Structures are given as structure tokens and as C-alpha cells.
Amino acid sequence: MMELHGALNISDLYPALGFLDLQGLRKRTAECVSKLRELWDPIVFRRRESARGTSDFLDVLLDSGFSDKQISYTFVELLAAVSDTTSATMEWAMSELIANPKTLTACRQELDDKFPKGHTVKESDLAQLPYLRACVKETLRLHPPAPLLLPRRAAKDCHVMGYTVPKDAQVLVNVWAVARDPRYWEEPLRFKPERFVEGGSESDVDYKGNHFEYLPFGSGRRICSGLPMAMRKVQLAVATLVHGFEWSLPAGMVAEDLDMDEKYGVTLMKLNPLVLIPTPRD
Numbered sequence: 001m002m003e004l005h006g007a008l009n010i011s012d013l014y015p016a017l018g019f020l021d022l023q024g025l026r027k028r029t030a031e032c033v034s035k036l037r038e039l040w041d042p043i044v045f046r047r048r049e050s051a052r053g054t055s056d057f058l059d060v061l062l063d064s065g066f067s068d069k070q071i072s073y074t075f076v077e078l079l080a081a082v083s084d085t086t087s088a089t090m091e092w093a094m095s096e097l098i099a100n101p102k103t104l105t106a107c108r109q110e111l112d113d114k115f116p117k118g119h120t121v122k123e124s125d126l127a128q129l130p131y132l133r134a135c136v137k138e139t140l141r142l143h144p145p146a147p148l149l150l151p152r153r154a155a156k157d158c159h160v161m162g163y164t165v166p167k168d169a170q171v172l173v174n175v176w177a178v179a180r181d182p183r184y185w186e187e188p189l190r191f192k193p194e195r196f197v198e199g200g201s202e203s204d205v206d207y208k209g210n211h212f213e214y215l216p217f218g219s220g221r222r223i224c225s226g227l228p229m230a231m232r233k234v235q236l237a238v239a240t241l242v243h244g245f246e247w248s249l250p251a252g253m254v255a256e257d258l259d260m261d262e263k264y265g266v267t268l269m270k271l272n273p274l275v276l277i278p279t280p281r282d
């Protein structure tokens with residue numbers, strides 16, 4: 001479904017042809033959505049029928065009066081928003097750590113200094129891991145999973161930096177390019193988590209939409225509503241992978257062979273998936 005969302009769509013260039021669905025994108029997306037709905041519609045239906053206390057997100061939606069259809073489409077949205085963004089960030093983070101062995105060592109050292117081997121890293125441990133958090137931040141700078149955010153539409157004619165943006169024009173914000181702009185970043189193409197730790201050149205820059213040179217989650221009213229959960233999930237996963245395992249590349253490969261090529265699409269995925277061999281550390 002994400003590939004269909006990101007496909008080059010002729011109707012974006014010639015909106016008048018949109019109703020023809022020339023590439024069959026709308027039809028194929030509808031097929032994906034109906035397959036997804038087959039998965040969770042019965043669960044929603046059963047939950048509505050059963051007695052329940054408010055305990056999870058579905059209960060909250062049901063108790064708040066949402067219809068089955070509204071709930072189902074909310075889940076489609078959420079699945080699209082959650083899955084590729086978080087998995088792409090984890091894959092890019094591990095790729096950067098493997099490509100930068102000294103950074104991986106420093107990240108692991110921080111974990112080893114705080115926790116014994118065999119310790120299962122918990123969410124509450126993350127506060128003690130500033131370097132690991134900086135590694136995830138730096139990953140999101142170089143590889144923002146939504147490089148053009150979500151499209152905006154100009155509500156009225158406006159003038160920005162000498163350009164006229166006509167009313168109703170679709171506007172894309174290239175946060176990928178901004179986060180690599182040498183006017184705002186020292187050594188912009190280097191994976192350098194140190195920039196984000198205390199005393200680093202960009203230690204005061206955060207991802208909450210206030211620093212326009214760094215907007216991996218967007219900004220303003222439509223900023224990613226899953227931001228706190230996304231950061232916790234990704235940090236926890238990377239911490240667990242780094243603390244629990246030694247990682248090696250498949251036979252014959254060295255860190256320098258690892259490519260950082262990107263694949264065109266709505267989510268910024270690696271062109272060639274990362275393949276690593278884990279060895280448990282204890």
C-alpha cells in the first residue's frame with residue numbers, strides 16, 4: 001500500500017484525468033484497504049458486542065461513539081503512519097552504526113556502563129542513554145522517513161522568499177534537503193551524533209517542530225501525532241539490538257561496502273535492505 005501511495009501518479013500532473021485512474025492506483029489501493037479491513041473489522045465488531053472496560057485504544061474509540069467505518073479507516077491511517085516510518089528508522093540507524101564502528105562502540109559502551117550484560121533495556125532506562133538518543137536523532141536528520149512530509153495545500157495566494165504560491169497549489173516541504181544544508185549544519189553529510197549531545201554544536205535542536213532546520217516529524221497542527229510513541233519505540237529497539245547482540249556483515253563484506261542508497265517512495269527506505277548477522281552477547 002505504501003508503494004502505491006508513493007508511486008508517480010499521472011493524475012497529480014493532469015488532475016482533470018484523475019477520474020480515469022489511468023494507472024489503476026486507486027483500484028489497487030482500494031483492494032489493499034479492503035484486505036486490511038477484512039483483518040480487523042471482525043475484531044471491532046466482536047469488541048463492540050462484548051462487555052468491556054475502557055482499557056485500550058479500540059475501547060476508547062468505541063466508547064467515544066465512533067462508527068465501525070470510522071474506526072476501520074482510522075486503523076488504515078495508523079497502519080500507514082506507523083509501520084514503514086518506524087521500521088525504516090531502525091534499519092537506517094543500524095546501517096549507520098555498522099558503517100561507523102566507533103559510534104557503535106561508543107553507543108554500546110554507554111549501555112554497558114549503565115546496565116549489566118543480559119539486562120533487558122526498558123523504556124524507563126532511555127533517560128540514562130543520551131548518546132543512544134543522539135544516534136537516533138542523527139539518523140532521523142540524515143534519513144527522515146517522510147522526506148517531503150505530507151502534502152499541504154495553499155489556503156490563499158501567498159509570497160514566500162520571492163516566489164508566488166497560488167491558492168490551492170500543492171506544497172511539499174523538503175525536510176531531507178534542509179537537514180543536509182551546510183548553511184545550518186556542520187559537516188552535514190557526516191553521521192555525527194555528538195552534535196546533539198550536551199556541549200555539541202546542535203545540542204539545543206529538537207524534533208518537536210520548533211527548529212525549522214530539523215523537522216523529521218513535521219511541524220504545526222499536523223505534526224506527527226505519534227511522535228512520543230515513535231521515539232520511544234525506535235530508541236528502545238535500537239538500544240536492545242546494540243546491547244543484546246554483536247553484529248557482523250555477511251561473509252566478505254566490510255563496513256565500507258555498506259551502501260546508503262535510498263529508494264524513491266513516500267517513505268525513505270533503503271534501496272538494498274540491510275543484512276546483518278546477530279550473535280548474542282552473553
Ligand code: HEM
Nearest residue numbers: 081082085086146149150216217218219222224225226230
Ligand atoms: C520514526 C517514526 C515516525 C516518523 C519519522 C513520523 C513522521 C511523521 C511525519 C513527518 C508526519 C507528517 C507531519 C507533517 O506533515 O507536518 C506524520 C504524520 C502522522 N504520524 Fe507519524 N511518524 C512516525 C511514527 C508514527 C507513529 C508510531 C504513529 C502512531 C502511533 C504516527 C502517527 C502519525 C499520524 C496519525 C500522522 C498524521 C497526523 C495528521 O495529519 O494530523 N507516526 N508522521
